[in-house]
Amino acid sequence: MASEKILIVEDEKIVALDIKHSLESYGYIVPCMVSTGEDAIQMARKHKPDLVLMDIVLRGDIDGIEAASVIHSNYNIPVVYLTAYSDERTLHRAKMTEPFGHILKPFDNRELRTNIEIALHKRALEKEKLFENDSWVTSLLENVGDAIISTDAAGRVRHINPMAQALTGYRLEEALGEPIDRIFRVICDTTGKAVINPTKKVMKEGTFYGLCEGTVLISKENNHIPIDVIGSPIKNSHNVTTGAIIVFCDIKERRDLEKSFLSYMPDTENGHKINH
Numbered sequence: 001m002a003s004e005k006i007l008i009v010e011d012e013k014i015v016a017l018d019i020k021h022s023l024e025s026y027g028y029i030v031p032c033m034v035s036t037g038e039d040a041i042q043m044a045r046k047h048k049p050d051l052v053l054m055d056i057v058l059r060g061d062i063d064g065i066e067a068a069s070v071i072h073s074n075y076n077i078p079v080v081y082l083t084a085y086s087d088e089r090t091l092h093r094a095k096m097t098e099p100f101g102h103i104l105k106p107f108d109n110r111e112l113r114t115n116i117e118i119a120l121h122k123r124a125l126e127k128e129k130l131f132e133n134d135s136w137v138t139s140l141l142e143n144v145g146d147a148i149i150s151t152d153a154a155g156r157v158r159h160i161n162p163m164a165q166a167l168t169g170y171r172l173e174e175a176l177g178e179p180i181d182r183i184f185r186v187i188c189d190t191t192g193k194a195v196i197n198p199t200k201k202v203m204k205e206g207t208f209y210g211l212c213e214g215t216v217l218i219s220k221e222n223n224h225i226p227i228d229v230i231g232s233p234i235k236n237s238h239n240v241t242t243g244a245i246i247v248f249c250d251i252k253e254r255r256d257l258e259k260s261f262l263s264y265m266p267d268t269e270n271g272h273k274i275n276h
Contacts, residue, residue, distance in 0.1 A: 003027065003028075003029060004028055004029065004049075004050035004051065004120055005028070005029045005030075005031050005048075005049040005050050005051075006023055006028050006029070006030055006049055006050065006051045006052070006053060006116070007031060007032065007033075007034070007040070007043055007044060007047060007049040007051070007052045007053070008020055008023075008030060008032075008033040008034070008053050009033075009034050009035070009037075009039075009040040009052060009054045009055055009058065009064060009067065010033065010035065010053070010055045010082065011036070011055060011057075011058050011059050012055075013035075015105075016033045017033075019053065019082075019112070020033060022109050022112060022113070023116075026113055026116075028116070031043070031049060032047065035058065035059060036058055036059055036060035037058050037060055037061070037064060037066055037067030038060055038062055038067075040052065040054065040058075040064075040067040041067055041070050041071060044071045044075055044077055045074075045075060048075065048077070049077060050077075050078075050120060050123065051077070051079075051080065051100070051116065051119055051123070052068070052071060052077055052078070052079045052080070053079075053082055053116075054067065054068050054079050054080065054081055054082065055081075055083065056081055056082070056083040056090065056094065057083065057084075064081065064083075065090075065093045065094055065097060068081070068094075068097045068099065069096075069097045072097055072098060073153060073242070074152060074153070074154055078099075078100040078119055078123045079097065079099050079100060080099060080101035080102070080103060080115055081094055081099050081102045081103065082103050082105060082107075083102070083103075083105060084104065084105040084106075100118075100119035100122055100123065101115040101116075101118060101119045103115050145163065145249075146163060146248065147161065147163040147164035147166075147167050147168075147247070147248050147249060147250075148161045148164055148245065148246070148247050149161075149164050149168075149175075149183070149245075149246045150234065150243060150245050150246075151180050151199045151243050151244050151246070152242065152243045153199075153203065153241065153242050153243055155179055155180045155197055155200065155244075156177055156178065156179060156180070157175045157176055157177065157178050157179075157180055157183055158176070159176075160172055160175045160176075160183070167217060167219065167225060167227075167248070167250060168183055168184060168185075168217065168220060169220030169221050169223070170183050170220055179197075180197065180198060180199055180246070181194075181197045184198065184217070184246065184248075185217065185218040185219075186198075186211060186215055186216065186217055186218070186227075186229070187215075187216050187218060188211075188213060188214055188215065188216070189213075189214030189215070189216045189226070190212075190213055190214050191212075195211040195212050198211065198229065198231050198244065198246050199244040199246075201231060202231045202233050202244035203233070203241060206232075206233055207230075207231065207233065208230070208231045209229075209230055210228065210229060211229050214226070215227055215228070215229055217248070225250055225252060226250070226251050226252050226255050227248045227249060227250060227251060228248060228249055228251050229246065229247070229248045230246075230247045231245070231246050232244065232247075233245075
């Protein structure tokens with residue numbers, strides 16, 4: 001029996017209930033049914049379903065295509081569209097969100113089940129490929145000397161390597177899914193003010209070197225650590241920025257050496273060493 005979770009987004013209650021009964025008879029789990037794009041996004045985040053069945057025409061300010069785009073981009077959950085509309089403009093908009101299927105209403109249970117099984121199988125194959133790739137990338141990140149945090153486009157932490165965990169004071173399980181500015185708390189030493197969210201800076205400017213003059217990381221234990229920071233975008237195969245890589249390192253020792261050098265340097269006019 002199947003055990004995958006499927007979120008139903010349909011604003012016709014009778015249709016939604018019919019789909020729910022069909023899915024449950026096949027062994028799928030339906031955590032909830034919603035009727036608006038806003039609720040679809042919220043429930044996708046809450047329940048993390050394996051698949052979303054999404055009606056394109058919905059009540060509210062966000063239609064099914066907009067909701068599917070957010071769900072696919074932010075949570076990487078596949079979407080199968082349910083729609084009675086098949087005009088070229090609608091189909092073009094829908095295709096841009098990279099759906100895993102498209103079912104025209106009215107449909108029968110056999111067509112519904114076939115499309116779901118194809119979508120879930122396709123998703124499983126993609127996960128295998130991603131796992132192989134992610135394993136290689138994770139191994140690389142775990143063994144570099146610098147601290148590294150990767151985020152999604154919304155600035156939520158997707159990975160934090162051991163060096164970054166040591167500097168920030170947050171363990172992997174504490175950091176995953178959290179906004180980066182909660183884990184990577186940075187201020188300007190000269191002003192004491194918080195700096196711009198590094199993911200937002202990447203999304204706005206692309207690659208950057210440094211956040212401000214005298215960048216200081218405040219760890220979970222409230223330690224103040226001077227750091228150097230580099231940010232770079234993560235892009236998908238369509239050259240769309242889907243997140244950010246933040247690389248940073250502790251430069252306290254370098255700062256201390258600079259201060260020591262400046263406090264004890266030769267007087268160039270008299271040839272004597274002077275203490276500043």
